[in-house]
Amino acid sequence: MAGLPTTLLAELTYRCPLHCPYCSNPLEMVRAEGEISTEDWKRVLSQARELGVLQLGLSGGEPLVRKDLQVLVAHARREGMYSTLVTSALGLTRQRAERLKAAGLDHVQISFQDVDPVTAERIAGVRSVRQKEEAAAIVRDLGFPLTVNVVLHRANLDRLEAIIAMAARLGADRLELANTQYYGWALRNRAALLPTREQVERARAIAEAAIREYRGRMQIIYVLPDYYETYPKPCYGGWGNVYILVTPDGKALPCHGATQIADLQFVNVRDHDLAWIWEHSPIFNAFRGDAWMKEPCRTCPRKAVDFGGCRCQAFALTGDAANPDPVCTLTPLRRIVDRALEEPPLDGAYVYRWLSEPEGAPAVGEPAG
Amino acid sequence: MPIASEVPVALGPEARPALWRVARLDYDRVRQRPVILYPEGALFINETARAILELCDGNRSVAEIAQVLGDRYQADVLADVVEFLAGMRDRGLVQVAESGSPPQPGA
Numbered sequence: 001m002a003g004l005p006t007t008l009l010a011e012l013t014y015r016c017p018l019h020c021p022y023c024s025n026p027l028e029m030v031r032a033e034g035e036i037s038t039e040d041w042k043r044v045l046s047q048a049r050e051l052g053v054l055q056l057g058l059s060g061g062e063p064l065v066r067k068d069l070q071v072l073v074a075h076a077r078r079e080g081m082y083s084t085l086v087t088s089a090l091g092l093t094r095q096r097a098e099r100l101k102a103a104g105l106d107h108v109q110i111s112f113q114d115v116d117p118v119t120a121e122r123i124a125g126v127r128s129v130r131q132k133e134e135a136a137a138i139v140r141d142l143g144f145p146l147t148v149n150v151v152l153h154r155a156n157l158d159r160l161e162a163i164i165a166m167a168a169r170l171g172a173d174r175l176e177l178a179n180t181q182y183y184g185w186a187l188r189n190r191a192a193l194l195p196t197r198e199q200v201e202r203a204r205a206i207a208e209a210a211i212r213e214y215r216g217r218m219q220i221i222y223v224l225p226d227y228y229e230t231y232p233k234p235c236y237g238g239w240g241n242v243y244i245l246v247t248p249d250g251k252a253l254p255c256h257g258a259t260q261i262a263d264l265q266f267v268n269v270r271d272h273d274l275a276w277i278w279e280h281s282p283i284f285n286a287f288r289g290d291a292w293m294k295e296p297c298r299t300c301p302r303k304a305v306d307f308g309g310c311r312c313q314a315f316a317l318t319g320d321a322a323n324p325d326p327v328c329t330l331t332p333l334r335r336i337v338d339r340a341l342e343e344p345p346l347d348g349a350y351v352y353r354w355l356s357e358p359e360g361a362p363a364v365g366e367p368a369g
Numbered sequence: 370m371p372i373a374s375e376v377p378v379a380l381g382p383e384a385r386p387a388l389w390r391v392a393r394l395d396y397d398r399v400r401q402r403p404v405i406l407y408p409e410g411a412l413f414i415n416e417t418a419r420a421i422l423e424l425c426d427g428n429r430s431v432a433e434i435a436q437v438l439g440d441r442y443q444a445d446v447l448a449d450v451v452e453f454l455a456g457m458r459d460r461g462l463v464q465v466a467e468s469g470s471p472p473q474p475g476a
Contacts, residue, residue, distance in 0.1 A: 004400070006411050007409070049399070050399065051399075052397075054395075054397060054404065055406070055409060080395060080398065082393060082395075082406035082407070082411075084409075106393060107391060109408070145391035145408070173389075173391045174391065174408060215461075216461075216464065219391075
């Protein structure tokens, strides 16, 4: 039996001015004409609140490219949800930010790619640093709580101390330091993004010290690099337990990477009520409970902690979403992750995120391993 | 985790707590419970907790909050208020100014 969901991630669009090679969006993305309408989203937000959702992430792509963003924010506020704008900040002018404030937006999360502008813009694929800094100042000025988000990888991990200082200088209330999770574009770029064990160990010590140092001033969330962990991460509190993601074209998913799981029957919010999707759809029930688990998960005491890890990662790396997450050292499948860690690095050889591949880009291939 | 080994700091009666500025107190009509909403989180609380938090404005001291609630419930609630707010502070959901003087309006 399903509990009540708490969180909806609304991916409003795949359009984005940035081209970060670690994007968690799928390799194949719908264009603007495939996006669901304002009325569709308003209905989804109301249904989500009725179902118990309290947290709304407005994400993408870049959500600011949707002209109806403040309409959706106002609707979410009327329904009683806490809304977060998850943004690159490109396009976040003072006027736009003021309108979002008036509409009732609660919180703004701005991504920064690095503290060094050259490497930041090499990852983003566009000039963006100054606009981001200006937007952060506007956000603070208007009294919004601010989260700075930085995705960590081989090319920026060694500047972690300076990155943390940058977030403090920007006046962040929260800093999310997210080691790259290898889905979508990030999986494709894994060999160029994976840090070394030495980098990871040094970063962990810096992050732990900073969490203590900034306590009470800036909350620091450190998302672990799961390839270097002993056990997998609990994926959004377990499949279909608390979390719903809706894609720009209206697919309702229990997890970011679920579009990649080939044998799932996808359901669309244009065809079904969110309550039905949550309670009865095959996709949301596919990995609830533990009847689907294989060994060693089925008899493992940790199944109550991490639910066997991430189904999308299990599928992406093994071809079977019911397998244990290969990050787990208790499964022989761990050799797949270990092999990835031993691969020679491809420094700076990024395949950038585009809505469709530019001419001459390499074909989409299976991840090595 | 290193954090767990830290000695908890007591919360003095002069401390002036305020809900973390990122968080918002609300009521969930679906679950019919008061709730603290904050980025990526929702903490369901009871009516007593809500009564305490509604008085945490960064100006009132812990002693003053306990006084208001003590008058309301006709009981000495200081120890309970201190314990609750210390727990909330340790979770990062309440911020505390330790100085004797309240923050200036508009500061």
